[in-house]
Amino acid sequence: MQKSSRFLYFRRTLGLCLLFFILSAEIARAGFGITPPYVRNTSLTRNSTYEQQILLVRGNPDDPQKAQIVIDAPEIIDWIEVVEGSSIPLPRGSQKVPMTVRVKVPKDADFKNYKGIIRIKTVPDDDQVAAGAVSISLGAQVDIDLTVIDREIKDFRVRKIGVSDLNEGKKLGWLYFPGKIKFSMLIENTGNVDISPSRVVFRIFDFAGNVLLEETENKGKITKIEPYATNEIMAEIPTKLPAGNYIARYAIYNDDDIKQEGEVSLSVLKYGTLQEAGFGFSGLSVPHKISILLPIFSLLIVILYYVYNRRLARRRAS
Amino acid sequence: MLYNFLEKSNYMQTAGKITIAAALSGLLIFAFVFLFNAGKSELLRVEAQTASTTLTVLNTPPQWITLAREEFESSTSSPTNSGRQISWIATASNNGGVPYYLIVCSTVATPTIPVSGAPSCNGGTQWGVSATTTESTQARVATTTTEVAPFGEVNNWFAWVCDNDAVNPRCNNTYSQGISATNSSPFHVNYRPVFTNLSSSPGGNPGTVMSFFTTSTDPDTVGGEDTLVLHMCYLNDFSTTTAMCGLGGTIATTTVPVTFDAGASFTLPAVIQDDVYDAYGYIVDQHNHSASGGQQGSNVGFTVNNVAPTTGTISLNNGGNIILTVDGGQTTGFPLTFQSSDANSCVNAASTSEMVGYDLSIFRDSIGTSTCSTAAGAYNPNNCYPSGAATTTWNLTCTASSTSCTGANDPTVTWACTFPLWFVADPTDSASPFSGDDWVAAVAAVDDNNATGTRTIGSSPVTLVSFPAISLITAEIPYGSLEPGFNTGTLKATTTIRSVGNTGLNQSVDGSAMCPGYSVGTPCPSSASSTIADFKQEFATSSVSYNSGFDLSSTSPFMLALKVQKTSSTTNPNSGVTYWGIEVPIEITVAGAYTGLNTFYAVTSSSTDW
Numbered sequence: 030m031q032k033s034s035r036f037l038y039f040r041r042t043l044g045l046c047l048l049f050f051i052l053s054a055e056i057a058r059a060g061f062g063i064t065p066p067y068v069r070n071t072s073l074t075r076n077s078t079y080e081q082q083i084l085l086v087r088g089n090p091d092d093p094q095k096a097q098i099v100i101d102a103p104e105i106i107d108w109i110e111v112v113e114g115s116s117i118p119l120p121r122g123s124q125k126v127p128m129t130v131r132v133k134v135p136k137d138a139d140f141k142n143y144k145g146i147i148r149i150k151t152v153p154d155d156d157q158v159a160a161g162a163v164s165i166s167l168g169a170q171v172d173i174d175l176t177v178i179d180r181e182i183k184d185f186r187v188r189k190i191g192v193s194d195l196n197e198g199k200k201l202g203w204l205y206f207p208g209k210i211k212f213s214m215l216i217e218n219t220g221n222v223d224i225s226p227s228r229v230v231f232r233i234f235d236f237a238g239n240v241l242l243e244e245t246e247n248k249g250k251i252t253k254i255e256p257y258a259t260n261e262i263m264a265e266i267p268t269k270l271p272a273g274n275y276i277a278r279y280a281i282y283n284d285d286d287i288k289q290e291g292e293v294s295l296s297v298l299k300y301g302t303l304q305e306a307g308f309g310f311s312g313l314s315v316p317h318k319i320s321i322l323l324p325i326f327s328l329l330i331v332i333l334y335y336v337y338n339r340r341l342a343r344r345r346a347s
Numbered sequence: 348m349l350y351n352f353l354e355k356s357n358y359m360q361t362a363g364k365i366t367i368a369a370a371l372s373g374l375l376i377f378a379f380v381f382l383f384n385a386g387k388s389e390l391l392r393v394e395a396q397t398a399s400t401t402l403t404v405l406n407t408p409p410q411w412i413t414l415a416r417e418e419f420e421s422s423t424s425s426p427t428n429s430g431r432q433i434s435w436i437a438t439a440s441n442n443g444g445v446p447y448y449l450i451v452c453s454t455v456a457t458p459t460i461p462v463s464g465a466p467s468c469n470g471g472t473q474w475g476v477s478a479t480t481t482e483s484t485q486a487r488v489a490t491t492t493t494e495v496a497p498f499g500e501v502n503n504w505f506a507w508v509c510d511n512d513a514v515n516p517r518c519n520n521t522y523s524q525g526i527s528a529t530n531s532s533p534f535h536v537n538y539r540p541v542f543t544n545l546s547s548s549p550g551g552n553p554g555t556v557m558s559f560f561t562t563s564t565d566p567d568t569v570g571g572e573d574t575l576v577l578h579m580c581y582l583n584d585f586s587t588t589t590a591m592c593g594l595g596g597t598i599a600t601t602t603v604p605v606t607f608d609a610g611a612s613f614t615l616p617a618v619i620q621d622d623v624y625d626a627y628g629y630i631v632d633q634h635n636h637s638a639s640g641g642q643q644g645s646n647v648g649f650t651v652n653n654v655a656p657t658t659g660t661i662s663l664n665n666g667g668n669i670i671l672t673v674d675g676g677q678t679t680g681f682p683l684t685f686q687s688s689d690a691n692s693c694v695n696a697a698s699t700s701e702m703v704g705y706d707l708s709i710f711r712d713s714i715g716t717s718t719c720s721t722a723a724g725a726y727n728p729n730n731c732y733p734s735g736a737a738t739t740t741w742n743l744t745c746t747a748s749s750t751s752c753t754g755a756n757d758p759t760v761t762w763a764c765t766f767p768l769w770f771v772a773d774p775t776d777s778a779s780p781f782s783g784d785d786w787v788a789a790v791a792a793v794d795d796n797n798a799t800g801t802r803t804i805g806s807s808p809v810t811l812v813s814f815p816a817i818s819l820i821t822a823e824i825p826y827g828s829l830e831p832g833f834n835t836g837t838l839k840a841t842t843t844i845r846s847v848g849n850t851g852l853n854q855s856v857d858g859s860a861m862c863p864g865y866s867v868g869t870p871c872p873s874s875a876s877s878t879i880a881d882f883k884q885e886f887a888t889s890s891v892s893y894n895s896g897f898d899l900s901s902t903s904p905f906m907l908a909l910k911v912q913k914t915s916s917t918t919n920p921n922s923g924v925t926y927w928g929i930e931v932p933i934e935i936t937v938a939g940a941y942t943g944l945n946t947f948y949a950v951t952s953s954s955t956d957w
Contacts, residue, residue, distance in 0.1 A: 060674040060847045062816025065776060066951045088674045088818060088847070125672045148855075148904065150946045156867035161940025163824040163861065163884075165842060167817055168948040170855055172778075189666025189807050215666040215807075236617035236690060236758065237554040259667075274618050274688075274758050291806035294659040294688045294759045 059089035061151055061167035068109075068130045068147070070257065071176040072221040079132045079257050083171060084125045085117065085149065093154035094119040096128070102145020102173050108132050109145070109173070119151065130171070138177045145173035182220035187281055187289040188259065189215035194296045196303050197272045198312075203320065207267035207312045208297060209305070212247070214281065217259040225251040226288065229264040230280045233295060238276045243268060248311055267312045272299045408510060408517035409441040412483060415449060415506030415523035416530035423570035426500075426535035427492050428636040433474070433534045434489035437523060439508040441482035446511045449486035450476040450518075451504050453497070458507050460516045466509040472497040474504055479511050492536045500569050504532040538566045540575050542630040542638035550650035553619045553690035557649050558612040559599060563630045563638065565606065573632040574604035577611045580627045583644055590635035598626055598649075604633060618758045621653035621796070622696040651691070656702050656792035659686035659759065661805030663709065663788045668776075669768065669809055674816035675847035675920065677767040679742075683709065684763050686751075687792030687800075693752035693760045695795050700752070702760050704793035705745060706802065708733040709766065711773050711811075712787045716802055721791075728769035728917050742767055769917045774813040774849050780954035786811050816848030817949035820922070824884075824945065826929045834893040834930030838885060842927065844911065844947055845920040851957035852911040854925065856886060856897075857904035858945030865942040877937035884945070885928045893928040899945065906950060913957040 068081045085096050096117040100109050111117075112129040119126050130147065150168040158164045191213040198207040210231065218224050230246045247264040254260045275297065280290040310318070415437035421427040437449045450458050454471030465476050480486035486508070492498050509518035525531025544562035551557045565573040578585060582595025591597070599613035609630060626649050630638040637643065662684045663669075671678045687702045695701045710719035711730040719731035726736040734743055745764035752760045775784045785808030791800045820843040826835065846852045861879040862871035871878040885896030888909060897905050909923030925947075 060816050060818030060845075062674045062814055062848045062949060064670050064672065064814040064848075065812045066815045066850070066949075067776075067778060067813075069777065084670060084672060086672050086674060086814070086816065088676075088816075148948055150948070152867045152944070156869070158866060158942060158944050159823065160942050163826065163858075163941075163943040163945060165819055165822050165824065166944055166946045167819070168855075168946050169815060169817070170948045170950045172951070187807060188809070189662050191660060191662070235554065239554075274756070289806055292659065294686055296757065296759065 059087065061088065061169060062086045063149060063169040063171065066169065067172045067174060068132065069172070069174045070132070071174075071178075072182045072219075073132070073134050073175055073177045074179075074181075074221045075134055075138050075177065076136045077134050077221060077256060079134075079175075080112075081130045081132075083128045083130060085119065085128055085151075086125045087119060087123075087151070090119070090122050090124045093121045094151045095154050096126070097150045097152060098128070099148045099150070100145065101148060102143070105132075105143045105145060105173070105175065108134060108138075108175075109147075111147070118154070132175060134175075134177055140177050140179045142176045143173070144175075147171035147173060178221075181222045183222055183224050183283065184218075184220040185224050185226070185254070185283060185288065186217040186219050187214055188217055189213075189261075190279070190281075190289070190291070190293070192277070192293045192295060194298055194303060195268075196300050196305060196307055197297050198267075198269055198307060199300050204313060204317050205269065207269050207308050209307045209312065210266040210268055210277075210295065212264045212266055212279065213261055214264065215259065215261045216254050218254040218256050221256045223253040223255055224283075225253040225262060226264065226281045227284050228282045229266060230282070231266050231268070232278045233268065233270060234276045234278065236274045236276055238292075242275065243270055248308070265308070267308050268297065270297050272297050406445075406510070406512040406515035406517055407442050408519040409439040409445075409447040409482065409508045410519065411437065411508060411521065411523065412440050413438040413485075414526045415451065415508075416525045416527070417534060418487065418489075418530075420529040421534035421536075422529060423535055425529075426537035426567075426634060428537045428634060429492050429494045429498070429539060432489045432491050433536075434487060435475070435504070435506055436485050436487045437506060437508060438485045439480075439482065439519070441510045444482055446479040446481055447486065448477055448479060448509045448511065449488050449506060450509060451488050451506045453503055453505070455505050455522065457520055457522070458509060458518050460509045460518055462516060463513065466507070466516075466518055472502075474502070482510075494536070494538050498536050500538065500567060501533045501535055504534060535569065537573070537632065537634045537636050539636055540565045540573070540630045540632045540638040542628075542641040542643050545628040545642040545645055545647045547626060547647050547649045550652040551615050552652050552654050553615050554617045556612050556614050557599075558610060559626065559628060559647065559649075560610045561608055561628065561630060561642070563607060563609050565632050567632070572606040573634065574606055575609040576601040576604050576631050576633070577609040578629040578631065579611055579613075580629065581625060583627045583646070585627065585629040585637070585644065587637050590631050590637065592629075615651060618690055618692050618756055619651050620694075620696045620701070620755060621651050621691040623648050623650050653794065653796040653798055654690050655798040655800040656687045656689035656794050657800045658790045658792055658803040659688055661685040661788050661790055661803065662807065663786065663805055663809050666807050666809065669772070669786055669811040671768060671770055671772060671812070671814040671849060673770060674814075675770055675818060675845075677769050679767040680765050681768060682763070682765055683707075683745075683788055684761065685788070685790045685805075686759050686761050687790075688758045688760075689792070689794055690758060691794065692755045693757050694755055699795070700747060700760070701794055702747070702792045703795050705762065705790055706734055706793060706799055707743075707764075707788060707790040708802075709786065709788045711775060711781060711784045712804070712808055713781070713784045716789050716804070719789075721802075729771050729915050730773050732766065732768070768811075770814065770816065770847055771849055771914050771917060772811055775811050776813050778951060778954065779813055779850070780957050782954075785809060811849075813850050813951060814848040815850045815852060815949040815951045816846070817852060817854070817947060818845045818847045818920075819843065819947070820845070824927050826927065829929065829931045831931045831935040832933035835928040837890050837892050838887050838896050838926035838928035839890055840927040840929075842925045842947070843922050844909070844925070844949075845922040846911045846914045847920050848949070849913060851913045851952035851954070852909065852923065853906055853950040853952045853956075854909045854911075854923065855904045855906045855948035855950045856899065856925070856945060857901060857948075858884060858899045859901050859943050861941040861943035863937060863939045863941055865944070867944065871943075875932070875934040877935065879929070879931060879935065879941060879943075883930045883932065884943075887926050888924075890926045893930060896926070896928060904946075904948060908952075910952055910956040
């Protein structure tokens with residue numbers, strides 16, 4: 030009975046302790062989220078590297094926290110690395126913190142789809158939780174969805190275009206150096222090989238857009254972009270149009286496919302208005318190029334012929 | 348001789364006798380002549396005349412050295428414009444160095460010439476006579492033509508040379524009518540065109556053809572009617588000398604001359620301010636003879652219409668994916684840039700901005716511009732943000748670049764905007780139910796005449812990225828009080844998560860064992876008396892009985908399909924409830940506050956559950 034009485038006392042005491050943390054429950058409004066919630070790539074190749082940045086977002090950054098990262102992808106655990114490590118500080122005041130997931134596909138990876146999960150848990154920076162309570166920490170789950178394939182994918186997405194004002198072309202002697210349209214493109218390589226637009230075509234109309242005045246396309250190579258990267262690149266397009274305002278309908282090609290087409294305003298200024306170089310030799314028309322190269326080559330041939338004859342004469346003399 | 352002495356006896360008696368009176372008279376005359384030398388010259392002349400009668404030399408008329416001709420051609424093809432001079436020149440010699448006259452008449456009759464003075468035409472019209480001209484030098488005759496008699500459109504002329512001999516002036520009987528086809532009689536007078544009406548076509552848009560019309564004729568008939576040309580000048584500065592507009596410049600000129608009602612057209616510049624422009628009209632004929640009076644030099648003006656601006660390059664979020672980073676709130680500062688162009692220039696005639704505003708909306712593209720108009724009523728924080736919404740609802744701010752408009756010839760201005768998006772904005776990446784969509788901006792510029800262009804959708808849509816975000820109503824699990832050996836009976840403690848991102852949510856759960864000294868870095872010891880194992884906590888989506896829920900695990904998170912739908916309200920996030928229960932093992936002997944930590948992971952739910 031005494032024993033029973035003591036046990037009863039103990040249970041009451043424990044119950045009172047549990048009741049205490051019920052009353053201390055507090056309203057929590059801070060949230061946690063991530064964006065994007067995935068690491069996804071369906072065109073990985075062997076030996077390729079792919080990086081995905083994920084933002085860790087806190088609703089209330091008043092308290093310092095840290096994010097504990099757990100990768101749950103048994104099949105590809107060796108491929109995946111969180112660049113910032115498995116514990117990422119979430120400092121006070123930092124509402125969003127980037128986390129970079131790097132995927133390195135081994136050279137012997139099977140060609141198939143791989144899935145996994147990355148769990149992100151936020152905990153107090155000092156590891157302390159509210160005493161006497163079952164606290165709740167927030168986290169988020171990143172889905173991993175990777176596919177390794179054995180074929181090249183050449184594709185890109187045009188994210189932004191722009192065209193700046195330009196000087197009109199200039200005539201120098203008989204040579205006409207056209208104006209240079211600088212057409213900038215923000216390109217995302219969505220394939221798995223280096224790529225750039227195969228060509229950029231401009232159809233330039235009067236400002237009312239009624240009369241086609243010139244059709245031209247880029248000269249020279251366009252810088253290639255690495256797989257999965259997004260970069261701004263430039264296409265240089267010659268134009269012989271005089272100063273004025275025009276409407277240009279552009280088309281950006283990936284081989285025979287038009288990846289994007291649209292309309293831009295084009296402002297051609299009087300020569301010398303802008304401190305920018307126009308096209309050089311590469312902008313010349315074929316006849317003009319020939320008119321320069323032909324005399325040079327002819328002269329070279331004459332010189333070589335002369336040198337050859339002199340050597341021949343010396344040999345004969347000796 | 349016989350005399351009648353009876354009748355004339357007195358005379359007969361004095362005849363042959365010198366009277367005293369006669370002698371005195373003679374003496375007086377002699378004295379007068381002697382003293383005053385009177386009549387000296389007369390007497391000498393008498394002596395010369397007396398000599399010439401023996402040497403009679405007649406004056407001879409001047410002789411042509413160069414026949415008279417028009418100084419400047421006046422012909423059918425090159426007539427003399429009325430009001431201008433017609434002039435003739437010739438050179439003649441004359442014996443004795445006596446000067447001569449060149450006289451031009453309309454008839455063939457030889458002029459008459461007085462002993463002193465210039466000759467005059469003998470009938471018809473005297474077109475002119477020169478001043479006395481030293482012989483062997485060029486004489487010139489000129490007269491200003493008019494459009495009234497005696498001037499006609501065609502006028503014959505005959506030129507003579509006459510000398511200036513004081514005694515016997517003479518004209519050469521040989522007249523001249525020129526020496527070549529281009530300087531011979533007749534001379535032609537070109538009459539001015541008649542210009543009675545000037546008008547312009549109604550207002551035109553930039554880049555279109557503007558025409559000017561006249562009522563104009565030319566009275567000339569010889570050689571066919573003259574053709575007419577209309578010159579339209581920006582200023583009232585037409586030069587009748589050059590028959591061209593002055594420094595103000597030419598608006599338009601007749602390209603194919605016509606014999607009446609000349610008109611002119613020109614294409615308005617592609618970029619020109621909407622305004623009423625001066626336009627002064629001038630008619631000239633094919634001989635550059637301008638009209639006088641009537642509408643000559645009147646300002647008819649022309650009107651350039653206002654046209655609606657267009658929208659060029661649109662860049663939403665600089666082409667990058669839209670990433671929301673504020674759970675339960677608005678992410679601010681997304682950039683939107685666009686160019687608006689106006690054929691009326693970027694600056695108006697008052698030197699202020701031509702393009703003063705915009706109508707735009709930013710939306711998930713399958714919503715379309717019809718549903719997502721620019722009106723405030725179209726606002727939907729999930730998928731449509733129209734500029735018509737109040738700034739308290741959607742704080743879009745746009746500014747026209749102060750440097751992008753370079754002057755009246757520049758049609759384009761660049762706008763830079765920033766805008767916020769709510770956390771509920773629909774994601775369009777591949778895991779979302781809107782994966783076929785993207786977000787776009789549709790923009791129409793508005794000009795100073797309140798003309799609004801057609802909304803243009805940007806050619807580079809962007810992806811809005813999924814943003815699963817979770818928040819809690821309470822940060823702890825309220826189990827209540829339990830004695831060892833008891834459980835909660837049912838899962839009656841609840842936790843509520845709210846979806847404060849833009850996805851549907853499920854909840855993955857893991858949790859630690861509980862003990863009095865738990866902290867993240869100090870897990871609970873394996874103690875039967877003081878550690879409540881993780882699996883003693885159960886959870887479910889409803890208040891089932893204890894042992895019917897899912898056991899909590901510290902190592903294997905369990906995904907609880909709460910299926911919290913994507914939140915669509917900015918003020919009332921969707922939520923999901925988890926029911927919790929716990930059992931305190933009978934072995935627990937350590938009383939006190941037990942501490943633990945469970946983790947709720949936000950998991951993006953299947954798109955079918957949004």
